[in-house]
Amino acid sequence: MSWKENVRQVEPYTPGEQPKDQNVIKLNTNENPYGPSDKVKNYALDFDLLRKYPDPAASDLVNALADYHHVDPAQVFVGVGSDDVLAMAFLTFFNSGHPILFPDISYSFYPVWAELYKIPFKTPALTEDFRIEPSDYLAENGGVVFPNPNAPTARLLPLDAVEKIVAGNPDVVVIVDEAYIDFAPEGSSALSLVDKYENLLVVRTFSKSRSMAGLRIGYAIGQKDLIACMQAVKYSFNSYTMNRPSILYGCASVADDEYFRSTVGKIVATREWFSEELKKLGFLVIPSAANFVFASHSTVPAEEIFREARDHGIFFRYFKQPRIDNYLRITIGTDEEMKAVVSFLLDILHKK
Numbered sequence: 001m002s003w004k005e006n007v008r009q010v011e012p013y014t015p016g017e018q019p020k021d022q023n024v025i026k027l028n029t030n031e032n033p034y035g036p037s038d039k040v041k042n043y044a045l046d047f048d049l050l051r052k053y054p055d056p057a058a059s060d061l062v063n064a065l066a067d068y069h070h071v072d073p074a075q076v077f078v079g080v081g082s083d084d085v086l087a088m089a090f091l092t093f094f095n096s097g098h099p100i101l102f103p104d105i106s107y108s109f110y111p112v113w114a115e116l117y118k119i120p121f122k123t124p125a126l127t128e129d130f131r132i133e134p135s136d137y138l139a140e141n142g143g144v145v146f147p148n149p150n151a152p153t154a155r156l157l158p159l160d161a162v163e164k165i166v167a168g169n170p171d172v173v174v175i176v177d178e179a180y181i182d183f184a185p186e187g188s189s190a191l192s193l194v195d196k197y198e199n200l201l202v203v204r205t206f207s208k209s210r211s212m213a214g215l216r217i218g219y220a221i222g223q224k225d226l227i228a229c230m231q232a233v234k235y236s237f238n239s240y241t242m243n244r245p246s247i248l249y250g251c252a253s254v255a256d257d258e259y260f261r262s263t264v265g266k267i268v269a270t271r272e273w274f275s276e277e278l279k280k281l282g283f284l285v286i287p288s289a290a291n292f293v294f295a296s297h298s299t300v301p302a303e304e305i306f307r308e309a310r311d312h313g314i315f316f317r318y319f320k321q322p323r324i325d326n327y328l329r330i331t332i333g334t335d336e337e338m339k340a341v342v343s344f345l346l347d348i349l350h351k352k
């Protein structure tokens with residue numbers, strides 16, 4: 001008998017590469033190329049306060065988010081990035097023993113949490129053109145989770161289809177992971193359904209549209225009972241999940257809506273331009289509602305482009321996985337970065 005026999009066996013999630021060299025064009029982890037708002041940058045942090053524990057309820061941030069989204073503070077749960085919020089939600093809600101459902105191609109952390117918590121799961125296949133088919137999620141299950149827009153495909157599931165999944169699963173919790181929803185057309189978010197469905201949890205992040213991946217802020221909105229269940233689990237795990245700087249800077253970010261809207265607008269405009277350029281270069285581009293595109297070249301293998309780009313200091317994300325191993329996921333950077341990408345691609349594709 002050895003302690004090794006009793007170790008929890010996990011195959012961890014592999015995050016995108018974080019190169020040390022800051023001079024590369026880094027388009028592999030869907031970060032925002034623009035810095036946080038000036039309201040965040042100019043906020044003077046009182047370092048003396050760091051000797052004290054933060055507010056365990058992170059009330060300032062919870063209240064700011066509740067105001068912003070016109071919900072009650074008791075409907076808001078905050079955590080250390082949406083990864084933390086999602087991990088808590090899996091632990092809180094997926095305990096029936098029935099398999100939970102998420103798409104075969106989606107956020108690769110879902111199967112990792114499921115394995116970690118020993119939650120059985122099934123992965124209905126996206127259609128050939130990477131659409132979620134709502135009827136696949138109406139069979140008996142222990143819960144449902146999917147990103148909308150989906151990652152890494154960038155495709156948006158229309159709100160009526162999201163509602164079909166939520167309405168068709170009244171006995172389990174449906175988590176809609178809206179990490180990228182701010183880049184989708186207005187009216188796409190499932191937040192508008194929260195009052196109607198007690199089984200709906202919508203998860204958001206400050207890492208993409210709010211340019212604050214380095215601070216680690218995520219949140220969930222749902223009806224009060226759902227949020228209270230998550231709070232109970234959180235307080236059984238770690239009371240002080242949100243540190244003081246995150247709470248303060250998070251509030252400052254929420255207060256600057258104008259900056260938020262203008263940077264999101266810029267990224268959407270760059271995405272539309274870049275998608276057209278890719279098509280001219282012979283790529284198939286999945287219509288994107290996110291801050292990245294998912295594209296496949298008609299003749300040159302994605303893995304080859306990925307490697308050559310990396311050698312040139314341009315980082316894309318490549319998944320060596322069935323069905324998507326000929327696709328590149330490319331984050332939308334600044335106009336200058338994306339112009340450099342287009343000229344790099346033009347160059348290498350010409351040589352093939």
Ligand code: PMP
Nearest residue numbers: 081082083107147151179205207
């Ligand atoms: N959900 C999806 C679909 C994502 O792509 C990511 C980013 N890796 C996350 C959640 C987690 O983001 P964060 O923890 O930075 O909020």
